[in-house]
Amino acid sequence: xxxxxxxxxxxxxxxxxxxxxxxxxxxxxxxxxxxxxxxxxxxxxxxxxxxxxxxxxxxxxxxxxxxxxxxxxxxxxxxxxxxxxxxxxxxxxxxxxxxxxxxxxxxxxxxxxxxxxxxxxxxxxxxxxxxxxxxxxxxxxxxxxxxxxxxxxxxxxxxxxxxxxxxxxxxxxxxxxxxxxxxxxxxxxxxxxxxxxxxxxxxxxxxxxxxxxxxxxxxxxxxxxxxxxxxxxxxxxxxxxxxxxxxxxxxxxxxxxxxxxxxxxxxxxxxxxxxxxxxxxxxxxxxxxxxxxxxxx
Amino acid sequence: xxxxxxxxxxxxxxxxxxxxxxxxxxxxxxxxxxxxxxxxxxxxxxxxxxxxxxxxxxxxxxxxxxxxxxxxxxxxxxxxxxxxxxxxxxxxxxxxxxxxxxxxxxxxxxxxxxxxxxxxxxxxxxxxxxxxxxxxxxxxxxxxxxxxxxxxxxxxxxxxxxxxxxxxxxxxxxxxxxxxxxxxxxxxxxxxxxxxxxxxxxxxxxxxxxxxxxxxxxxxxxxxxxxxxxxxxxxxxxxxxxxxxxxxxxxxxxxxxxxxxxxxxxxxxxxxxxxxxxxxxxxxxxxxxxxxxxxxxxxxxxxxxxx
Numbered sequence: 220x221x222x223x224x225x226x227x228x229x230x231x232x233x234x235x236x237x238x239x240x241x242x243x244x245x246x247x248x249x250x251x252x253x254x255x256x257x258x259x260x261x262x263x264x265x266x267x268x269x270x271x272x273x274x275x276x277x278x279x280x281x282x283x284x285x286x287x288x289x290x291x292x293x294x295x296x297x298x299x300x301x302x303x304x305x306x307x308x309x310x311x312x313x314x315x316x317x318x319x320x321x322x323x324x325x326x327x328x329x330x331x332x333x334x335x336x337x338x339x340x341x342x343x344x345x346x347x348x349x350x351x352x353x354x355x356x357x358x359x360x361x362x363x364x365x366x367x368x369x370x371x372x373x374x375x376x377x378x379x380x381x382x383x384x385x386x387x388x389x390x391x392x393x394x395x396x397x398x399x400x401x402x403x404x405x406x407x408x409x410x411x412x413x414x415x416x417x418x419x420x421x422x423x424x425x426x427x428x429x430x431x432x433x434x435x436x437x438x439x440x441x442x443x444x445x446x447x448x449x450x451x452x453x454x455x456x457x458x459x460x461x462x463x464x465x466x467x468x469x470x471x472x473x474x475x476x477x478x479x480x481x482x483x484x485x486x487x488x489x490x491x492x493x494x495x496x497x498x499x500x501x502x503x504x505x506x507x508x509x510x511x512x513x514x515x516x
Numbered sequence: 517x518x519x520x521x522x523x524x525x526x527x528x529x530x531x532x533x534x535x536x537x538x539x540x541x542x543x544x545x546x547x548x549x550x551x552x553x554x555x556x557x558x559x560x561x562x563x564x565x566x567x568x569x570x571x572x573x574x575x576x577x578x579x580x581x582x583x584x585x586x587x588x589x590x591x592x593x594x595x596x597x598x599x600x601x602x603x604x605x606x607x608x609x610x611x612x613x614x615x616x617x618x619x620x621x622x623x624x625x626x627x628x629x630x631x632x633x634x635x636x637x638x639x640x641x642x643x644x645x646x647x648x649x650x651x652x653x654x655x656x657x658x659x660x661x662x663x664x665x666x667x668x669x670x671x672x673x674x675x676x677x678x679x680x681x682x683x684x685x686x687x688x689x690x691x692x693x694x695x696x697x698x699x700x701x702x703x704x705x706x707x708x709x710x711x712x713x714x715x716x717x718x719x720x721x722x723x724x725x726x727x728x729x730x731x732x733x734x735x736x737x738x739x740x741x742x743x744x745x746x747x748x749x750x751x752x753x754x755x756x757x758x759x760x761x762x763x764x765x766x767x768x769x770x771x772x773x774x775x776x777x778x779x780x781x782x783x784x785x786x787x788x789x790x791x792x793x794x795x796x797x798x799x800x801x802x803x804x805x806x807x808x809x810x811x812x813x814x815x816x817x818x819x820x821x822x823x
Binding site: 351354355357358359360361362363364366367368369370371372443447450451454455456457467470471473474477478481484485487488491492493495496499500 | 527531535539542543544545652653655656657658659660661662664665667668672679751752754755756758759762763766767777778780781782784786789790792793796797800801803804
């Protein structure tokens with residue numbers, strides 16, 4: 220009993236040529252390539268980056284990218300206001316974005332899943348309470364909470380993780396609870412209950428495997444959300460403190476130089492966009508594969 | 517219905533109290549705010565006097581009691597940095613945020629509904645694909661970056677719109693457009709998908725069989741039912757809008773609550789951050805409350821539900 224029987228979309232019955240299949244799966248292939256490159260970049264940043272991320276060089280400040288007049292091959296994406304190599308900083312920035320968002324996703328997914336399954340399976344007063352907290356958490360502006368936390372805890376790696384996690388679990392809890400409610404009424408759960416299986420064991424062994432698909436889709440879709448949230452915090456200066464580069468803070472670095480050095484802000488933003496889009500595409504693709512009922516767009 | 521409203525109202529008050537408690541303790545876990553206000557040369561007696569002035573020498577329980585009674589009277593205390601009442605600062609900032617937020621919300625909603633409906637009715641057309649593309653792009657690109665690119669293009673390159681500050685109508689164009697972008701793609705997607713569901717339903721078929729014009733079927737019968745889904749996430753839209761306001765106000769140097777929040781965060785101005793958080797919490801909870809009521813009014817099943 221791996222999954223509930225579900226209606227297959229008509230599309231799957233259509234005969235598709237090999238080329239058509241590849242094109243249809245581009246939504247998976249390209250994002251996977253992007254993430255593999257990104258993960259390797261984050262791991263091997265020291266090897267790949269031509270310069271250290273904090274090496275300043277005042278004579279070489281605001282050098283445009285290589286293909287623009289005045290640019291040099293030494294600094295492919297140019298340099299910033301302090302003469303730091305933007306490509307190198309972007310490479311190290313991948314490390315920050317990935318580690319922060321993956322850690323935050325692990326925490327939020329674990330908490331959200333546990334509470335969601337419990338609320339959905341056990342029901343009752345506690346379910347009502349958890350769902351009201353979820354309502355509040357989902358509608359509270361995350362950036363404002365991040366500001367509050369940055370004031371009280373001081374900016375830093377763990378403050379960012381904490382700020383992303385405090386509200387982030389709620390989305391998981393809501394979706395997982397819905398699924399748990401659905402699975403709870405299945406025959407195999409009734410069977411287990413009749414056999415006297417303990418509640419926690421039903422949740423772990425019977426409910427959890429059946430919500431796994433949705434969890435995988437949720438995790439993939441939240442990569443983009445987390446990276447965007449982290450970059451917004453870094454942009455405002457309440458993220459990872461300098462000189463450690465984050466894509467968000469790199470955009471902020473170029474804010475006051477827009478009239479003479481457009482490239483400082485432009486490239487990190489494009490990077491964020493590409494990564495987030497990859498996450499979203501991969502999530503959509505997985506959702507279509509694993510759970511066509513959720514298909515939206 | 518009255519029972520339902522009272523119950524929800526009670527829940528709202530409890531939630532608000534919870535938030536106030538969390539905020540109160542959160543700003544105090546960082547230690548003594550006086551440490552950020554004194555110079556290294558200050559003597560111990562100076563520190564003590566300052567603590568007394570700010571009421572920080574009392575026990576937490578006492579401080580909390582004073583705070584909550586003041587709060588009940590609409591008094592948020594005094595800014596640590598500027599030494600003026602927080603209510604005064606908020607009174608200056610809130611209208612500016614509303615001047616930015618309300619047009620963004622209204623224009624954003626109208627555009628989202630229009631594009632979502634057009635995308636759904638002309639499925640897989642060029643327009644529909646354009647809407648989808650816009651939604652994908654809008655959900656992937658960071659809002660602060662889009663705002664900066666807008667400044668780069670319209671203020672630096674073409675020099676047709678001001679880059680920052682507040683003034684005539686031309687100062688509103690870029691901030692409103694970028695704030696709007698924080699809610700537009702999500703709402704557009706939602707309207708489009710619910711519209712697709714609604715167009716598939718029996719009563720739409722009936723309306724068509726009755727011979728109503730396509731315009732009336734879509735814009736009157738279908739749209740009414742398709743906007744209920746976006747309405748239920750109005751709370752989340754508001755959160756997106758506040759997020760947007762925090763970002764855009766800081767980029768465009770707009771003297772609203774978002775900029776005040778970030779400025780106060782850097783100055784460790786606890787009472788101001790506290791007040792802004794609580795005011796936004798009230799707005800958010802109020803919005804959820806109204807949505808619940810509206811929803812119960814529409815759907816009796818919710819109204820008569822126990823628990």
